[in-house]
Amino acid sequence: ETGVTQSPTHLIKTRGQQVTLRCSSQSGHNTVSWYQQALGQGPQFIFQYYREEENGRGNFPPRFSGLQFPNYSSELNVNALELDDSALYLCASSGTGATNEKLFFGSGTQLSVL
Amino acid sequence: DAKTTQPPSMDCAEGRAANLPCNHSTISGNEYVYWYRQIHSQGPQYIIHGLKNNETNEMASLIITEDRKSSTLILPHATLRDTAVYYCILPYTGGFKTIFGAGTRLFVKA
Numbered sequence: 001e002t003g004v005t006q007s008p009t010h011l012i013k014t015r016g017q018q019v020t021l022r023c024s025s026q027s028g029h030n031t032v033s034w035y036q037q038a039l040g041q042g043p044q045f046i047f048q049y050y051r052e053e054e055n056g057r058g059n060f061p062p063r064f065s066g067l068q069f070p071n072y073s074s075e076l077n078v079n080a081l082e083l084d085d086s087a088l089y090l091c092a093s094s095g096t097g098a099t100n101e102k103l104f105f106g107s108g109t110q111l112s113v114l
Numbered sequence: 115d116a117k118t119t120q121p122p123s124m125d126c127a128e129g130r131a132a133n134l135p136c137n138h139s140t141i142s143g144n145e146y147v148y149w150y151r152q153i154h155s156q157g158p159q160y161i162i163h164g165l166k167n168n169e170t171n172e173m174a175s176l177i178i179t180e181d182r183k184s185s186t187l188i189l190p191h192a193t194l195r196d197t198a199v200y201y202c203i204l205p206y207t208g209g210f211k212t213i214f215g216a217g218t219r220l221f222v223k224a
Contacts, residue, residue, distance in 0.1 A: 004157075033211065042201060042214035043158065056211050090157050092212075101205075103150075103212055105157030 003027060004093050006106035013081050014114050021076045021109045023091030031055070032074040033103065034066060035090040043090055049074055078111075086113045117141070118202045123219040126196075132189040134218050136202030139183045147178060148205055149187050151198040152217070158201065161187065192222045 003026035013019050025032050031050045035043035045058035049068035063079040072093075078085055088110050092103040119137040126132040138147065146165050150158040162169055162176045164185070169176045175188040189196055201217040 035214075042199075042216050045211040045213060048211060058211065088155075092157070102148075102160045102163070103158070105159070107157050108155075110155075 004091060004104050004106035006089075006091050006109050008109060009107070010110045010112075012112045012114060015081055015083060017081050018077065018079045019081060019111060021078075021089050021091075021111070023074045023076070023093075023106060025072045025074070025091075025093035026104050029093040029095050029104070030072050031094045031101075032068055032072065033092045033094070034074070034076045035092065036060070036085075037088040037090060037108070038084075039087075046076070081113045083113050086111060117204055118215055120200075120202055120215065120218045122216065123221065125221045125223060126189075126192045128194060128222055128224050129191055132192040132196065132220060132222065134187040134189075134200050134202075134220065135184065136186070137184045138202070138204055141182050141204060145204045147176070147182075147185050148203045148212075149174070149176065150201045150203065150214075151196075152201070153195075153198045158214070161200075192220075194222050194224060196220065197222045 005024045007022045033048040034046040037043040046060050047057040048055045052068045065077045068074045088108045090108045092105045094101040094103050117140050146163050148163040149161040152158040162174050164176045178185045199217040199219050201214050205212045
């Protein structure tokens with residue numbers, strides 16, 4: 001049990017729709033990272049938020065956007081959904097966003113795009 | 115992006131030690147080696163990390179070679195619940211981001 005919670009656990013959308021995924025970070029953590037994990041692959045880094053600012057981004061298009069709130073919870077928004085966006089979306093929190101920090105992951109949101 | 119190499123899969127008998135290797139031949143002096151595991155349909159879970167010295171905790175042991183170009187994660191008495199994908203990672207590689215490779219799928223068999 002990491003204390004990182006994600007909602008919803010499962011979601012079904014159709015191509016072209018928009019989706020918002022939510023993450024509550026572990027108490028005391030101010031950094032949230034988002035990952036996309038396609039079936040059979042390792043998690044791919046989307047972006048990281050540190051104290052409400054985007055702190056780095058992976059190789060994802062602008063239709064993937066995020067937000068971090070003053071309580072350090074976070075949202076991942078995906079616009080114009082494509083079939084390839086079907087994946088497990090993972091949120092991880094850490095204390096300060098420093099490189100050598102343990103990440104604490106939530107159980108993820110399974111998104112299916114039809 | 116990933117600078118680690120792991121075998122795609124391994125088998126281990128229940129109760130025996132599971133030794134999972136990882137090559138990181140281009141590791142730099144300030145890069146830690148981290149291990150996570152992911153049980154089916156759950157988020158990755160931190161196991162252990164180290165810089166130079168061997169490390170042990172309640173979950174596993176980490177052996178890092180003297181030249182730091184490879185490491186081995188040891189689960190001393192594997193159980194069926196240890197069946198998972200194990201990721202060897204160098205967080206500093208990506209700076210602020212932790213890059214995951216494909217990992218090793220460990221099957222623990224009764």
